[in-house]
Amino acid sequence: MWSRLERSKGHYLKSQGRQLVVECGSFLVGELPSVLEDEGLPVPEWAWLSMLAHAPADRLVRPMDGGNRGRVRGHLNVVWLRAVALLAQELFMVADRMGCTVEELQHDVLLDVELNWERPLPGTPEMGPSRFVEEVRNALHRFRGSSRRQ
16 A cells, blocks of 8 residues: 555656656647746746747747737746747748748758757856847858758
């Protein structure tokens, strides 16, 4: 028979497991920043990149039309959301110019940026929204200049 402590520990582990599944799922569809905010947790900069790299095109439009702005807490998160919205607009423009889909750009450009994202060492400052915009713009520029889509 299980003791009260063992049942409590089992419940805690199930709860943590469910939370991990929710967070992984939200990462894969570009909604991790919202999930973390709803939980009152800080949103790491890589989560904003995951939003740009993984959200379906119709969801990327939400930051542009102000759909998330009412829910966003904290000045820094608002700045990050604006950076994502700016880059989402650029994704749509580049996709239109190159005759491809936003999803193709996400796959061909942003996943590479995400995989090569330099995480700061403990105790060092993060990259910040301005550098994030610069990194993604540079990747889009390199892609446009490459022969991948020509």
